Amino acid sequence: MTDPSLSNHDLIPTTVAQRTWRWQDFAALWVGMVVCVPTYTMASSMLDQGFSWQQAVGLVLLANLIVLVPMILIGRVGPKHGIPFPVLARASFGVKGASLPAVLRGLVACGWFSINCYFGALALHSFLNVLGLGLAAPAPGETISSSQLACFIAFWALHIVFIWKGTESIRLLEVIAAPLMIGASIALVVALVMLVPSAQLFGLPAKDVPGGSKFWAALTGLVGFWATLALNIPDFTRFARTQRDQTVGQALGLPVPMALFSMVGVIGFSASAILYGKAELFPDALLAKMGPVAAGLGLLVILLANLTTNVAANLVSPSYDFSQLAPSKISFRMGGLIAAVIGLLFMPWKLLATSGGYLFTWLGGYGTLLGAIAGILLTDYYLIRRTELNSADLYRRGGAYEYSGGWNGRALLALALGVLPCLPGYLVVSGVLDKASVAPALVTLFDFGWFFSLAVSGTVYYFSMPRGGSR
Numbered sequence: 001m002t003d004p005s006l007s008n009h010d011l012i013p014t015t016v017a018q019r020t021w022r023w024q025d026f027a028a029l030w031v032g033m034v035v036c037v038p039t040y041t042m043a044s045s046m047l048d049q050g051f052s053w054q055q056a057v058g059l060v061l062l063a064n065l066i067v068l069v070p071m072i073l074i075g076r077v078g079p080k081h082g083i084p085f086p087v088l089a090r091a092s093f094g095v096k097g098a099s100l101p102a103v104l105r106g107l108v109a110c111g112w113f114s115i116n117c118y119f120g121a122l123a124l125h126s127f128l129n130v131l132g133l134g135l136a137a138p139a140p141g142e143t144i145s146s147s148q149l150a151c152f153i154a155f156w157a158l159h160i161v162f163i164w165k166g167t168e169s170i171r172l173l174e175v176i177a178a179p180l181m182i183g184a185s186i187a188l189v190v191a192l193v194m195l196v197p198s199a200q201l202f203g204l205p206a207k208d209v210p211g212g213s214k215f216w217a218a219l220t221g222l223v224g225f226w227a228t229l230a231l232n233i234p235d236f237t238r239f240a241r242t243q244r245d246q247t248v249g250q251a252l253g254l255p256v257p258m259a260l261f262s263m264v265g266v267i268g269f270s271a272s273a274i275l276y277g278k279a280e281l282f283p284d285a286l287l288a289k290m291g292p293v294a295a296g297l298g299l300l301v302i303l304l305a306n307l308t309t310n311v312a313a314n315l316v317s318p319s320y321d322f323s324q325l326a327p328s329k330i331s332f333r334m335g336g337l338i339a340a341v342i343g344l345l346f347m348p349w350k351l352l353a354t355s356g357g358y359l360f361t362w363l364g365g366y367g368t369l370l371g372a373i374a375g376i377l378l379t380d381y382y383l384i385r386r387t388e389l390n391s392a393d394l395y396r397r398g399g400a401y402e403y404s405g406g407w408n409g410r411a412l413l414a415l416a417l418g419v420l421p422c423l424p425g426y427l428v429v430s431g432v433l434d435k436a437s438v439a440p441a442l443v444t445l446f447d448f449g450w451f452f453s454l455a456v457s458g459t460v461y462y463f464s465m466p467r468g469g470s471r
Helices: 021-036 035-049 053-076 079-080 084-092 099-130 144-165 167-195 215-225 227-231 243-253 255-276 285-287 292-312 318-324 334-346 355-384 407-431 438-448 447-464
Strands: none
Touching: 021 167, 021 243, 021 255, 021 292, 021 447, 035 053, 035 099, 035 255, 035 292, 053 079, 053 215, 053 227, 053 243, 053 292, 053 355, 079 215, 079 243, 079 334, 079 407, 084 099, 084 227, 084 318, 084 355, 084 407, 084 438, 099 144, 099 285, 099 292, 099 318, 099 355, 099 407, 099 447, 144 334, 144 447, 167 334, 215 355, 215 407, 215 438, 215 447, 227 318, 243 255, 285 292, 292 318, 318 334, 334 438, 355 447, 407 438, 407 447, 438 447
């Protein structure tokens, strides 16, 4: 019998009638999420950290080919069982223990939600200035002005409409927005190439940075960029008509579009350095210098891009994740509202003050954490349970996934052993610890964080669990 404390309308398996998403819908979903300011900033941050444009784009493509593998594998849970990520996590962490990975994943989404709201706020602020409002930029020593903060809150409020209307409104938003954003990106590239000869645009030497570019740290951070969605992709694939639809749609919508849109960031970063004497990390700053028409149209597209990415990538998942805490009290809508409120508490303008803080500290840090969870989920679903789940026991106490008081201690141990060795390196990169106080090997280990935590947590979990996943 289903336990009301473990179930609500949003967490139960989808019915056949609800599974309507085609491969085109998944491709549009990914294009809508890929075309956003964080993707643009990812590429420009890499140039700012000493990579050549060829290295930057190549690393983006490689990272997304890597993350596509767990994305599709975990995504296969959706069409087969119709369950979202928090319910899948019950099989490995326990019916109550699943709250831990759900909350960890949800908090990361809240951080991303806040970051995208900030990018949207910058675009809205610049757009209002194009209209002649004359809003002030941050004063010396400040990272955000009062008018930018007001724009942040206004853009934040817009997201509530879509989370209130549910996943079907999000699908329609992505399908409509994707071609518009592709067209706008192409227009920006054409305009910049017409202003700057291609030989000059792609001939800038790589920036000289102390210690040189950091390949593995950058690759780990880039993999971590979509490590969030690799966990909660069943939240979407549970609406897929077939396995082929989710597989083909994701394969077409993620790696190549990511690499192509990163080129927009490369071109924008280089063109701004040549045209205006300062390489701009953010596209709103570049557009503001290109004249009122380009700025106005471009900034509207940025607003749309951040809205589509934010709603799909950063509000859907925590809506389910926080619902796992108390399903009888927290619905999909309520979970989204909780995530939005938590997002207000983040201060993304401080995180994004430097390109290194964005690329290595934020992306690398949470990528390590989520890599460990992905390793446990993949090992449990494919190697321990051979893709078979007892659906009824996922929603009741005392069943196959009860373990000890609803918690699987083996999964918690595997999670800790995958993450803790990377913690010293993270504390060094984030500036909490001095580099001289930590063994060099531990600092280097953090550069491989996602790969290390996924492999270690998955291996520890595999050898600690009895076959069949029984207690």
